[in-house]
Amino acid sequence: MGKKIDRKEFLRTSAVAGLGLSVAPFSILKGKDDRKVALGFLGVGSRGTSHLRGILNRDDVEVKAILDPDKKNLDRALKLVEQSGQERPEGYFRKEDYIKLCERDDLDGVIISSPWEYHTRQAVGAMERGKYVGLEVPAALTVEDCWELVHTSERTGVPCMMLENVCYRRDVMAILHMVREGLFGEMIHARCGYQHQMTPYIFNDKLEFGPGTGSVSSWRTKHYLKRNGDHYPTHGIGPVAHWLDINRGNRFVKLTSNSTKAKGLENHIEYYGGKDHPNEEVDWKTGDIVTTTITTANGETIIVTFDTSLPRPYSLGFRAQGTNGIWEMERDAVHIRGRSEPHRWEEFDKYQKEFDSELWKRHEREAEGSGHGGMDFFVRNAFVESIKRKVPTPQDVYDAAAWSVIAPLSEQSIAEGGAPVQFPDFTSGKWINNKQIFYPNGEY
Numbered sequence: 001m002g003k004k005i006d007r008k009e010f011l012r013t014s015a016v017a018g019l020g021l022s023v024a025p026f027s028i029l030k031g032k033d034d035r036k037v038a039l040g041f042l043g044v045g046s047r048g049t050s051h052l053r054g055i056l057n058r059d060d061v062e063v064k065a066i067l068d069p070d071k072k073n074l075d076r077a078l079k080l081v082e083q084s085g086q087e088r089p090e091g092y093f094r095k096e097d098y099i100k101l102c103e104r105d106d107l108d109g110v111i112i113s114s115p116w117e118y119h120t121r122q123a124v125g126a127m128e129r130g131k132y133v134g135l136e137v138p139a140a141l142t143v144e145d146c147w148e149l150v151h152t153s154e155r156t157g158v159p160c161m162m163l164e165n166v167c168y169r170r171d172v173m174a175i176l177h178m179v180r181e182g183l184f185g186e187m188i189h190a191r192c193g194y195q196h197q198m199t200p201y202i203f204n205d206k207l208e209f210g211p212g213t214g215s216v217s218s219w220r221t222k223h224y225l226k227r228n229g230d231h232y233p234t235h236g237i238g239p240v241a242h243w244l245d246i247n248r249g250n251r252f253v254k255l256t257s258n259s260t261k262a263k264g265l266e267n268h269i270e271y272y273g274g275k276d277h278p279n280e281e282v283d284w285k286t287g288d289i290v291t292t293t294i295t296t297a298n299g300e301t302i303i304v305t306f307d308t309s310l311p312r313p314y315s316l317g318f319r320a321q322g323t324n325g326i327w328e329m330e331r332d333a334v335h336i337r338g339r340s341e342p343h344r345w346e347e348f349d350k351y352q353k354e355f356d357s358e359l360w361k362r363h364e365r366e367a368e369g370s371g372h373g374g375m376d377f378f379v380r381n382a383f384v385e386s387i388k389r390k391v392p393t394p395q396d397v398y399d400a401a402a403w404s405v406i407a408p409l410s411e412q413s414i415a416e417g418g419a420p421v422q423f424p425d426f427t428s429g430k431w432i433n434n435k436q437i438f439y440p441n442g443e444y
């Protein structure tokens with residue numbers, strides 16, 4: 001069966017099944033065939049290259065086309081594919097050629113790892129041309145763009161998976177397993193965040209930023225100049241959303257956000273560059289610590305912290321808490337009523353072993369060295385396996401929208417003095433009956 005027919009068949013079946021209605025039972029095995037999955041890449045900087053290397057380790061995927069306006073990065077990526085024994089893919093370097101790439105009829109999906117401002121339009125372009133979308137975080141920067149992703153995926157029937165790798169961390173998957181087994185009782189509260197000193201990335205070694213200064217410093221730093229809010233909520237909120245059944249029996253209802261003053265980046269430049277450094281006077285907008293509190297339809301609260309400008313070690317700061325117990329990642333400890341001594345913490349390790357996800361146990365070897373402690377293998381694997389089976393992805397467009405929209409809503413709340421801001425219901429009511437699609441013990 002030709003690829004074109006396969007894709008048409010997929011579009012018909014997935015449109016009929018309707019997206020977001022759970023892992024559709026359609027064609028789980030019927031649609032599976034032995035041909036390789038064909039992928040294109042949009043953006044092969046640091047993250048895109050890491051995805052490319054991971055994909056080239058698989059023997060069930062071919063890379064057919066790559067776009068990057070940076071010819072050095074593009075050439076490196078094309079060579080990597082050739083060195084892996086595959087044919088040299090077609091290279092594109094004009095930004096607008098993402099349409100041409102998506103129009104190719106020899107691709108099943110695209111992996112998008114371009115700067116944030118291109119994500120929505122590239123994902124929409126790919127869905128409109130029948131390509132599965134694997135989209136780096138965040139999926140969109142505005143409420144309107146989140147809706148556009150949702151509407152496009154619904155209209156075309158094509159899945160859009162935000163490649164939120166942290167959902168596949170071994171510990172947060174064990175916690176998900178524990179949540180679903182009821183160890184925490186009824187969930188009450190969670191904490192998470194992106195607490196990562198970003199100064200080594202958002203400045204080059206001369207403390208410069210802007211076009212031509214390197215990779216991330218050329219595009220990401222400007223967000224600190226223009227926006228006051230949580231730019232990067234999805235690494236923290238993704239796992240929490242799975243624990244709390246968001247979009248599947250629960251939903252985010254509202255948030256409030258507050259920020260501190262913005263002193264960290266100025267202080268960093270003064271400390272390392274001196275008072276006379278040309279960037280010492282820059283007026284940064286993003287507060288050093290942005291704290292967002294989300295309330296859910298089922299009555300939980302979630303505190304999300306964005307802390308990327310001050311000197312600090314990395315931490316995602318997870319906490320899961322219910323009527324029967326608590327896990328705190330930074331303590332590496334749990335307390336479970338009926339198992340733990342009253343008022344005492346227990347080491348998490350014992351629970352990690354007991355509730356380790358089947359997925360991790362099965363793929364531990366393949367995950368080794370795949371990036372970010374192994375979790376990157378799983379997020380790519382889920383994307384590729386969904387394409388092979390022609391089924392919806394285990395993180396869908398509603399997840400992408402609900403997790404990404406925290407950024408613009410936090411900006412709005414801060415601009416309004418910490419006022420509550422309502423979340424849109426991207427599922428248009430389907431969250432009430434939607435079933436789980438993400439499993440710690442699933443097949444992929």
Ligand SMILES: NC(=O)c1ccc[n+]([C@@H]2O[C@H](COP(=O)([O-])OP(=O)(O)OC[C@H]3O[C@@H](n4cnc5c(N)ncnc54)[C@H](O)[C@@H]3O)[C@@H](O)[C@H]2O)c1
Binds near residue numbers: 067095118137214
């Ligand atoms: N999930 C994770 O753990 C993780 C880690 C790092 C980065 N990211 C995400 O990956 C994305 C890329 O980040 P990065 O660190 O690789 O940045 P980067 O600057 O290293 O790479 C971006 C690449 O995109 C290219 N590019 C610019 N405009 C483009 C366009 N219009 N179309 C296609 N390519 C274009 C650039 O030339 C560059 O090669 C971001 O969304 C970032 O948030 C995710």
